[in-house]
Amino acid sequence: MLTENQFNNPADSGALIPFSLNSAGDDVFLVEADAAGNLLRFADRVEFSVAPEGMTFGRYPDGAGSFDLLRGVTSGGANTTAIPAYGEWVATQFPPGTASSSMALAADPDSDGLSNLLEFAFKLDPLKPDGSPINLQPAAAGTPLQFTFTVRTDVTGLANRIDVSSDLTAWDTTEAAVERLSTVPNADGTATVSVRLRPNPPALQKHARIMISL
Numbered sequence: 001m002l003t004e005n006q007f008n009n010p011a012d013s014g015a016l017i018p019f020s021l022n023s024a025g026d027d028v029f030l031v032e033a034d035a036a037g038n039l040l041r042f043a044d045r046v047e048f049s050v051a052p053e054g055m056t057f058g059r060y061p062d063g064a065g066s067f068d069l070l071r072g073v074t075s076g077g078a079n080t081t082a083i084p085a086y087g088e089w090v091a092t093q094f095p096p097g098t099a100s101s102s103m104a105l106a107a108d109p110d111s112d113g114l115s116n117l118l119e120f121a122f123k124l125d126p127l128k129p130d131g132s133p134i135n136l137q138p139a140a141a142g143t144p145l146q147f148t149f150t151v152r153t154d155v156t157g158l159a160n161r162i163d164v165s166s167d168l169t170a171w172d173t174t175e176a177a178v179e180r181l182s183t184v185p186n187a188d189g190t191a192t193v194s195v196r197l198r199p200n201p202p203a204l205q206k207h208a209r210i211m212i213s214l
């Protein structure tokens, strides 16, 4: 493993060349040389942009795959799994110069209560306040709760789960009390999902939430 400090180390006469990587984006060339410093061959080149806080760029599978945005920072260890779709979304949604912290999965830079992960999943604008992505459907009194939501279906690993609860404390995460009525694909890589809670058990009809994971 090489770090920036090794290239600016006055204690090492072979590593006095000033070197650093720009946190706003840069590119790196790897060239093989002999012991005398003669360049032998080009080995690799990568180009990167600013990484959301808590993430980095690297190859996945470790050392062999494509160069993508990774889930975490693992200097000296095996690379975490890649989430290239999130990297592509970040690149299109946030202007150059955006703080790394504003692009993290858990960040909410537009303060609409929806994290960037949710903005990404529901295909919303992370820099403009949005309302709830859940659309409650009109229903007669006494009938089960019914709602729709539109979520991306074009991202590998992006999943949603409907939890229900009677007290907002204990949640049923099995979807046993949930009936998915339909999933209608849209042209933009999303699908509109229609959900109804099952009439039984009645105690579970009070609250529902959508859990998004990536």
Ligand SMILES: [Ca+2]
Pocket (backbone or CB within 6 Å): 107, 108, 109, 110, 111, 112, 113, 114, 115, 116, 119, 126
């Ligand atoms: Ca937000």
Ligand SMILES: [Ca+2]
Pocket (backbone or CB within 6 Å): 110, 112, 114, 119, 124, 125, 126, 127, 128, 129, 130
């Ligand atoms: Ca938003």
